[in-house]
Amino acid sequence: MSEILKNESFAATAPIEVRQLIRQGKFKRPTAGVSAGFAQGNLVVLPQKYAYDFLLFAQRNPKPCPILEVSDVGSREFRLTTKGSDIARDIPLYRIYKNGEYVDELESVQDYWSDDLVSFLLGCSFSFEAPLMDADIEVRHIAENRNVPMYITNIETTPAGIFSGPLVVSMRPIPYDQVVKAVTITNQLPEVHGAPVHIGDPSIIGIHNIDQPDFGDAVTIKPGEVPVFWACGVTPQAAVMRSKPDFVITHAPGHMFITDVKNSHLSS
Amino acid sequence: MSEILKNESFAATAPIEVRQLIRQGKFKRPTAGVSAGFAQGNLVVLPQKYAYDFLLFAQRNPKPCPILEVSDVGSREFRLTTKGSDIARDIPLYRIYKNGEYVDELESVQDYWSDDLVSFLLGCSFSFEAPLMDADIEVRHIAENRNVPMYITNIETTPAGIFSGPLVVSMRPIPYDQVVKAVTITNQLPEVHGAPVHIGDPSIIGIHNIDQPDFGDAVTIKPGEVPVFWACGVTPQAAVMRSKPDFVITHAPGHMFITDVKNSHLSS
Numbered sequence: 001m002s003e004i005l006k007n008e009s010f011a012a013t014a015p016i017e018v019r020q021l022i023r024q025g026k027f028k029r030p031t032a033g034v035s036a037g038f039a040q041g042n043l044v045v046l047p048q049k050y051a052y053d054f055l056l057f058a059q060r061n062p063k064p065c066p067i068l069e070v071s072d073v074g075s076r077e078f079r080l081t082t083k084g085s086d087i088a089r090d091i092p093l094y095r096i097y098k099n100g101e102y103v104d105e106l107e108s109v110q111d112y113w114s115d116d117l118v119s120f121l122l123g124c125s126f127s128f129e130a131p132l133m134d135a136d137i138e139v140r141h142i143a144e145n146r147n148v149p150m151y152i153t154n155i156e157t158t159p160a161g162i163f164s165g166p167l168v169v170s171m172r173p174i175p176y177d178q179v180v181k182a183v184t185i186t187n188q189l190p191e192v193h194g195a196p197v198h199i200g201d202p203s204i205i206g207i208h209n210i211d212q213p214d215f216g217d218a219v220t221i222k223p224g225e226v227p228v229f230w231a232c233g234v235t236p237q238a239a240v241m242r243s244k245p246d247f248v249i250t251h252a253p254g255h256m257f258i259t260d261v262k263n264s265h266l267s268s
Numbered sequence: 269m270s271e272i273l274k275n276e277s278f279a280a281t282a283p284i285e286v287r288q289l290i291r292q293g294k295f296k297r298p299t300a301g302v303s304a305g306f307a308q309g310n311l312v313v314l315p316q317k318y319a320y321d322f323l324l325f326a327q328r329n330p331k332p333c334p335i336l337e338v339s340d341v342g343s344r345e346f347r348l349t350t351k352g353s354d355i356a357r358d359i360p361l362y363r364i365y366k367n368g369e370y371v372d373e374l375e376s377v378q379d380y381w382s383d384d385l386v387s388f389l390l391g392c393s394f395s396f397e398a399p400l401m402d403a404d405i406e407v408r409h410i411a412e413n414r415n416v417p418m419y420i421t422n423i424e425t426t427p428a429g430i431f432s433g434p435l436v437v438s439m440r441p442i443p444y445d446q447v448v449k450a451v452t453i454t455n456q457l458p459e460v461h462g463a464p465v466h467i468g469d470p471s472i473i474g475i476h477n478i479d480q481p482d483f484g485d486a487v488t489i490k491p492g493e494v495p496v497f498w499a500c501g502v503t504p505q506a507a508v509m510r511s512k513p514d515f516v517i518t519h520a521p522g523h524m525f526i527t528d529v530k531n532s533h534l535s536s
Contacts, residue, residue, distance in 0.1 A: 052320040059323065059335055060348075067327055080328075080426070158348070190458070 010034040015082070015258040019090040025107060028092050030147045030254035032139075036130045039081070039192065039263050040256035041068050041121040042233030043091060044240075045109075045249035048073050051118040053161025057239065058120065060158040064167055064235035066123035066191050068259065068266070074115040081259045087119045088112075093252035095237075100244030109249050117249075122233045124256050125170050127192035127263045131185050137178050140219040147254035148172070149213035150232050154206025155197070157235060165239035168214070169197060169205070170232040173225040182228060191266040198229040205229065215253040279304040283350070283526040287358040293375060296360050298415045298522035300407075304398045307349070307460065307531050308524035309336050309389040310501030311359060312508075313377075313517035316341050319386040321429025325507065326388065328426040332435055332503035334391035334459050336527065336534070342383040349527040355387045356380075361520035363505070368512030377517050385517075390501045392524050393438050395460035395531045399453050405446050408487040415522035416440075417481035418500050422474025423465070425503060433507035436482070437465060437473070437497040441489040450496060459534040466497040473497065483521040 010018055010027075015035045021027040031040055046054055051073075058065035069081045076087045088110045096104040096112060125148070129139045141148045148170045155167040174182045179199060187195035198205045210227060211218045215234055221227060240248045251257065278286055278295075283303045289295040299308055314322055319341075326333035337349045344355045356378045364372040364380060393416070397407045409416045416438045423435040442450045447467060455463035466473045478495060479486045483502055489495060508516045519525065 052323065055320065055323050055327065056338055059327070059338060070324055070327060 011036040015260050016084075018258050019085065022092050023086065023089045028107065031092065031256045031258060032126050032129065032148060032254065033142045035258050037262055037264070039068065039259045039261045039266055040124045040126045041259055042124050042236070043087070043249070043251040043257050044120040044122065044236045045087070045117050046120070046245060047247055048116045048118055050162065050245045053163055054120060054236070056160035057157070057163040057236070058122065060160050061235065062190070063193055063197065063231035064157065064233065066193060067120060068123050068191065068261075069121045071119040073118050075119070076113065078119070078121055078257070078259065081121065081261045082257075083260070085257075087257070091251050091255055091257050093255040095250045095252050097237075097240050097248040097250065099246055100241050102241070105252055112249060121257060121259070122236065123192035123266070124233050125193050125230050126256060127266070128186045128189050130263065131189070132182060135181055135185055137174060137182055140173050141217065144219055146217035146219055148216050149218055150215035150234050150253060151202070151207045151229070152214045152238060157239065162245065163239045163243045165235065165242040167197070168232045168235040168238050169229040170216075171210070171213070171227050171229050173219065173221040174228045175225050179226055179228060186230065189263070189266070192263070193231045193233070196228050196230050200226050202227055202229075278302040283528050284352075286526050287353065290360050291354065291357045296375065299360065299524045299526060300394050300397065300416060300522065301410045303526050305530055305532070307336065307527045307529045307534055308392045308394045309527055310392050310504070311355070311517070311519040311525050312388040312390065312504045313355070313385050314388070314513060315515055316384045316386055318430065318513045321431055322388060322504070324428035325425070325431040325504070326390065328428050329503065330458070331461055331465065331499035332425065332501065334461060335388060336391050336459065336529075337389045339387035341386050343387070344381065346387070346389055346525070346527065349389065349529045350525075351528070353525075355525070359519050359523055359525050361523040363518045363520050365505075365508050365516040365518065367514055368509050370509070373520055380517060389525060389527070390504065391460035391534070392501050393461050393498050394524060395534070396454045396457050398531065399457070400450060403449055403453055405442060405450055408441050409485065412487055414485035414487055416484050417486055418483035418502050418521060419470070419475045419497070420482045420506060425507065430511045430513065431507045433503065433510040435465070436500045436503040436506050438484075438500040439478070439481070439495050439497050441487065441493040442496045443493050447494055447496060454498065457531070457534070460531070461499045461501070464496050464498050468494055470495055470497075
């Protein structure tokens with residue numbers, strides 16, 4: 001990746017252009033802040049035999065798993081939200097899980113593709129970061145140019161078929177006097193995780209070291225700030241690790257699929 | 269049904285008591301206005317082989333098909349929303365479809381039950397009628413003690429697998445000066461169809477005679493009132509008629525499953 005691309009924010013770049021850069025191997029980092037205003041999504045790709053159980057798991061756990069689109073069987077395109085997309089190449093970094101174990105991280109999953117795969121696109125908290133910033137709430141991991149910190153909690157999801165697992169959350173430190181605003185803004189965006197699941201003391205939800213996230217990077221929590229936790233689209237990956245389907249492709253945490261749908265159109 | 273039961277509104281009766289009366293054959297009419305404040309649901313029961321396609325159809329068409337719960341395979345209980353319920357007996361009137369044709373209407377479907385059936389409970393516009401009435405908006409079909417009028421439109425749903433079909437809507441006449449209030453109130457309840465899909469001239473959405481609904485009863489539209497149309501949970505029945513799965517059980521239009529969940533808890 002050239003130095004120019006490293007330093008660009010891509011906030012104003014159209015999704016289709018960013019996806020092209022990703023396909024060309026020119027964009028290889030987390031996608032927070034990229035194509036501001038457009039919905040980004042978590043990816044889960046499974047063989048068809050698991051698709052019903054996973055769709056039901058998502059239906060029963062809409063806060064961590066808000067479904068934006070489900071592909072047709074075998075299709076590599078999210079044709080409803082992102083015409084012309086290539087699910088196997090349009091994400092900067094993928095993960096492969098076999099029997100619940102993370103076995104590989106790579107920039108394209110073309111070689112792993114087969115005709116019985118079904119792809120799920122799940123809403124992502126990055127979609128509510130632009131509205132937070134519009135309301136003058138600093139999003140720390142963007143300000144510090146890191147991946148968002150994510151934690152496995154002691155809250156159980158509602159199981160469905162073979163899938164069960166703990167709720168995973170993302171965290172943003174918010175000044176006391178902006179907490180209510182952060183809640184009300186995100187509450188209006190149920191398609192991208194909605195209102196927080198927890199505010200304050202991390203130990204209440206089973207997080208014992210806020211400086212050691214299970215996924216992503218730690219961020220600074222300044223004096224006068226409260227850690228605020230939102231349901232996270234990495235939750236399905238925790239369910240995959242516990243439920244051990246024989247084969248799964250996901251995005252790497254923080255490296256999202258960028259859709260052509262504006263966040264403001266998600267609920268219409 | 270005794271004269272007493274006929275004249276009671278059951279607005280203040282607990283859902284479990286109404287379900288008991290239904291099981292005992294003592295309550296045999298549409299459920300609008302019953303157990304006010306509690307969510308009612310549309311029922312669709314299908315063999316497991318169709319469950320994935322139907323769940324995806326619902327996911328792609330959340331306005332007419334907002335899922336409240338999906339049963340486990342073979343279970344007759346909606347255990348998450350309504351513990352102790354009996355899906356085969358707790359609705360006043362059921363319909364049986366074979367190969368897309370409506371073949372029977374009956375008060376219990378116990379004799380039709382089998383272990384490979386999956387039950388879908390979909391949000392119902394009756395859930396937003398109490399909030400409308402709380403805001404002093406008259407709900408005409410309740411005032412006139414009729415079933416809500418429902419119409420097949422010229423709007424197509426988004427197909428999924430074998431399922432496709434036209435959007436079905438329910439209609440309530442609203443005075444001009446209350447239309448905006450009716451929109452904003454229902455917009456806050458996406459789990460039960462949300463905001464209207466159309467306001468005014470019925471012909472725009474393919475309804476050519478407002479006095480002849482396709483399901484339910486016609487209601488009076490007074491001078492100074494506008495017909496307002498909401499997506500309706502009978503939409504899956506229209507999809508069943510077109511898509512012709514070999515066997516389906518549904519509720520009869522207007523005769524709903526009454527859950528133990530308050531409308532105010534649906535989005536939490």
